[in-house]
Amino acid sequence: MKKYVLLAVPIFLYGQGVLFYFQSNSSLFGQSLVNLVTIIILLSLLLKQTHFHHVLDWIVGTAFVLYFCVLYHQTVEFEWYFSNIHYSPEDISYVFNFVNLMPLTGILEVLRYNPNATFQILGNLMMLAPLAFAMLYFKWTTSYKRVVLYAFLCSVGIEVFQFFQTIISTVFSLGIGRSTDIDDIILNTLGAGIGIGVYHLWTMIVKVYRQKREKSHLTA
Structure with missing residues (x-):
């Protein structure tokens, strides 16, 4: 049960908003509360x-929880604005302006028009x-294939969720809208391969360290 102490990280990050907006802003209070409950549930399932088993596990675990909070914030965090609600079904056609289903199109456009293209592409790649690591x-799994599959499904889930966020934002002018791009899925999935590579390198380093340690004990 000690591992659940790591939930203090999201509680600290989102709990401040819950307390701050408790009496001053019901909309932002609800937003902060929903995000806090959601991220605690997701992290609890992973934990x-x-x-x-040892200190290093706690260090990696803490780093992962911080990473997960940042990932959640950057991708699927709930943001809404009740004061601007209005229903406009004719705006539904604009939703598809934020969707790209042609592979590599988004990457090429970013490279062509965005001066920070490298940063954006590397961000999606990593x-x-x-x-994955x-x-x-x-x-959680020992199969490299499953790691790639789970990363792919995670990326698809994020893009689908962002698509529905865009629908709500565009049609009702409620909350934040995000683009949905198949290239993000491609880059995210390729990034899982980087995580696998880093883990493979990590296991090699640990193996060499243990071999040297065993030799030093034998010669002592």
Whole structure:
């Protein structure tokens, strides 16, 4: 049960908003509360499958929880604005202006028009790499294929959720809208391969360290 102490991280990050807006702003209070409950549920499900055996596990676990909070904030965090609600079904056609289903189109447009293209592409490429590393490090799965599959499904889930956020934002002018791009899924999934590579390198380093340690004990 000690591992659940890591839930203090999201409680600290989102709990401040819950307390701050408790009496001053009901909309932002509800938003902060929904985000806090959601992220605690998601992290609890992951921590349930996680076992900490030594200090390094706690360090990696803490880093993962911080990473997960940032990932949640940057991708699917709930944001709404009740004061601007109005129903406009004719705006539904504009939703698809934020959707790209042609592979590589989004990447090429970013490279062509965005001066920070490299940063944006690398950001999407690295987004799920820590998740892939954590899956293997904490033995949530031992299969590289499943790591890639889970990363792919996670990325698809994020993009689908963002699509519905865009519908709500566009049609009702309620909350924040985000673009949905198949290239993000491609980059996120490729990033899982980077996470696998980092984990493989990590296991090699640990193996060499243990071999040297055993030799030093034998010669002592």
